[in-house]
Amino acid sequence: MPFTSSIIPSLSQHEPAWWFMFRENELLVHLTDEHAHIPKISQPEELSLHVLRTQYLGQLDGIACFSAELDAAENFVPADMAFRALRPLYNVLPEEFFWLAGRAFQVMNWDRNSQYCGRCGRQTVLLDGQRAKICTHCQLTTYPRISPAIIVAVIKDQQILLANAPRFPHGLYSVIAGFVEPGETFEDCVHREVQEEVGIEVRDIRYFGSQPWPFPDSLMVGFTAQYAGGEIRVDQEEILEAGWFRADKLPDIPGKVSIARRLIDWFVENYS
Ligand SMILES: [Zn+2]
Known part of the structure; x- marks a missing residue:
């Protein structure tokens, strides 16, 4: 990975650097046609921006990276730039900059809070x-603050368990997820969340991978598991509907940005 995390800047403050600047929860980006770019400047003052706090993040290919919190009371926006919510930028920022922006947001937000x-x-x-x-x-x-959450693909007879929650866009189904509670192992959390949300038992829990999810400070820890018993029942509050789906008959599923989608893609590759 070309990014190296660090706390103290080792480069000259006057060299151009990548600046991830936030006003409230929105990131300042250059906009050109379909693409967004992070400003590469020496100081935010170059863009006539009033910075409340800055944080050094590290280096990307030898170029310093900073996050900054801008004064929310101001509404000045530099020419050809815009403030954008982070998550929709996944499709328009280069991917490594998207994840760096997530890191920047978490550090900036922590400093602020x-x-x-x-x-x-x-x-x-x-x-x-x-x-x-x-x-x-x-x-x-x-x-x-980093809040760990499990996310799990449960498999039964060539089918995957997917659920629709009220917080999802209409008609979207995804795998089961939930925050780890104090005192729990990840495995405890997988058992509890699957039991609470859909009322079934699982076995053979295996680590799949992880993903920072900076909305605002989660760390998603992915697992696969096999169905062990029980009938699906949902509480109509956290989960509206849930069911078993074959790889060739999937409902609407999350976009490529999420580990949820990686888990579902893994299922499709292995259970088609
Ligand atoms: Zn104190």
Whole structure:
């Protein structure tokens, strides 16, 4: 991977760098026809932008990468540029920049949300050389929040379990997913989520792969599993409908950006 994460800039601040600048939750991009690009500049001031905070991310092929939080009270937009929500940029940003933008968003957002101690309310400061902050009063240390969630493709007789949730676009079906609770292993979480959401038992849980999901701070950990027992029942709240689908009769499924789609593609390749 050509990107190297780092906390302290080793290059001159005056060399042009990739700047991932956010106003609220939207990223500033150059727009040309169908494509978006990250601005490569020496300083945000070059674009007459007012920056509240900046964070160094590391280097991409020897070029420094920064994230920055722009003043949300301003509405100035540089020429040929626009602020865009991150997720729809998947199809228009080069892929490595899309994932770097996700990393930038998480670091920027963490910096924004951790200015004060969560325990005593006093100001925090950066901990030397670490992606961490410490409270100046009670010494509580905080790290960027990363919320692990499992996502699992359950297989039964050449069919995959897919479900439609109210939070999905109309008619879209995907694999089961849910956040890990304190004290759980990933495997515990797979058993619990599948049981809670569709009422079935699984066995033979195997690691598939993982994916950061910066909307806002998830880490999706993918698994495959085999059906072990039970009948599908849904609660009509978290899940509206669920069923077993053959590879040649899939409903609408998520787009290429997600690990959900990679799991479904894996099923199609192996169970057609
Ligand atoms: Zn404190």
